[in-house]
Amino acid sequence: MDLSPIKPARRTENIEYAVRDIVLVAQEAAKAGKELLFLNIGDPIQYDFDTPRHLIEATYQAMLERRTGYSASEGVDEAIEAIRQEARAKGFEPADIFITSGASEAIDFALTALVNEGENVLLPFPGYPLYTAIVAKLGAEARPYYLDEEKAWQPDIDDIVRKIDEKTRAIVIINPNNPTGALYPRETLEQIVEIAREHNLVIMSDEIYDKLVFDGREHVSIASLARELPVVTFNGLSKCYLAPGFRIGWGMVSGEWDLIRDYIEAIHKLARARLSASHPKQYAIPPALQGEQDHIAEVVSRLERRRDLTVEMLNDIPGISCVPPEGAFYAFPRINLDISDRDFVCDLIRETGVVVVHGSGFGQRPGTAHFRVVFLPPEEVLEKAYARIREFMKRYLR
Template identity: 35%
Template sequence: MNHPPVPTRARLGEVRYEIRGELARRARELEAQGRRLIKLNIGNPGAFGFRAPEHLQRAIAEHLAESDPYTHQQGLPAAREAIAAQHRARGVHGATPERVFVGNGVSELIDLSLRALLNPGDEVLLPSPDYPLWSAATILNDGRPVYYRCEAGNGFLPDPDEIESLVSSRTRALVLINPNNPTGASYPRALLERLVAIAAKHDLLLMADEIYDGILYDGAAFQPLAPLADDLPCLSFGGLSKVHRACGWRVGWALLSGDPLRIGEYHHALDLLGALRLCANVPGQFAVAAALTGPDTITALTAPGGRLYESRRAVIDSCAASDFLALVPPQGALYAFPAVDTEALRGFDDHRFAVELLEEEDVLIVPGSSFNVPYRHHFRVTLLPEADTVREVFRRIERALARHAERQTARHVA
């Protein structure tokens, strides 16, 4: 007897996450066949030999016996106090532990924060390119992503006038990713002040994804959004995954700032949703205070001579030497977002190229169109491999692009 397949939610058809999608599945198949791949698709420090700092590891080990019970749905008091103290030091008024929510990574908190906010058809202003989880969480919580452009010609910074032109009666929030994934852009204070003014004018919730706040290069500065927002409702996200290289611990947080009367109902909604999932991973929370009050372990990696700095420089130099690539040098985060010259390579398609690169050169990248952009001539790589590995990757990329150019010439001659 034939039975119909189990139906799935229709809106899943609108969701894309190529970072761990079709290409990553094909990569696993090739590895099972014995192929040795270089995978630059995920910003996962532990997969490239990085370790969480020892003082964070000790903090967990010392408190492991206290980790069996559930904790408060918003997180361990000591962890929340450390997070609130960090934000007070940045100039955020009213940053108290009661306004901090600890989650299983920022990913969980993005979903909870949009679920607490959106009614069907509500709109969220998102950058294009974006980190696709933001789009997915908006869609799956019955919202509508509305994209503002962050173009290479403007250093991947947004145009405030365009953002304001996109505001409608259904717009509920403005999302910023700073420093940016996938482009590495770092937003200057003057730009952020203009975006705050737009949020104030139109009563929008500001949502600042600041998970890469300590990963900066060549003197770039990080400007947190919440101090500029002052009494405006603002949700600021951070965590241990990137700056502290502890992705697998799944510890992220969000601080809700602004006028207590304006954020009270939203705070209660977040608390309810947090309670429904009981609590976040407890052992990892014991590392939060150690991370935020202990020694700086990231600057040595991003300064000249540091591993991340040198891998970034290898990307920049490789793109500069390429016959086909252009790059806006990343100012922060763990990624670069090169562009392919479509005049030299007409008909270039980022996804088709990513498949070819995987099948023929054993390199896994993420097509730029996966980040919700309307064009198909960018790709994203992570800066986490050693510099020599990065240079080898770009030799293979150049070889694949040269083959594309040869095929194009052959078609033209024919």
């Protein structure tokens, strides 16, 4: 009997992850002899940043103390208490905290426990593609609301309202935003709170970059503005604490208990089914949140310089314009040409070795073209990359 090819599940058909997918094109360029300059991966450790020593020591000490078995499914008590204190400092009281394998798993749990097939979730476009992938996996609709490039990439409130119907379950915000670097002011967040209250929506707030905020601006947690509403706030060690490989994140559910207790139990069912996040690495959470914070000011200072260089050099290239980011370590420049952004990026990689990600991988308004750059690399690498983009654009415009 002849064997038949295995057919993958239909739920995987619409799952894409542009950040990783573009690596295949980069590998082709490397084989062709191009020197690659990577401006595509938001991993500080791939550049000139180091994980704070006290996080590493706490993890090592936990391993020496034989804390290498399974932990409680929701996480270890010391870590949960440190996260709770951090939330209180942000102005809200979590009803529940669950520790996960990166913030990505927390996002997966929160969406999976909430959304049924045929329902929809409002997602920011541009936004992190993981959300689109998870919603597609669930057989639900990823319904985009657009960020306004003319208003520093702030959410288009009118567009949010237009997109809501009886099957809408949640609205996601990413603050600061990946890929635009936009930071949402209190007034914008208050408008989103009122929309969620009126339409009985769960707010999911991705705040993984909350301490990487520029020019003395303030980050506001939306849960602090809606203490009675169901809000799930995501965070972790990957970005602000420079430990992406630890794969430690968490979700915090806040709101009136009677509104969220069944939802919390659904999340815990998922957490129990996968046993636990990495046990010893959870012990890095208390020293991260409660220990020395000196590295954050240094990281922000370096990122501000690299942000300024990025905006100046990109805006000086004919055919490209770039809104200044206010947080995180991404910029989302616009290609002011009637072209496919994916074709543009693939050509850029093959011809120059500068690896960026096409804007359509994050979502964008129809009729526009963008690409995402990561400005984590040292200044000399950024200068070299942007100079190559300038020369590439000269040929492209011709």
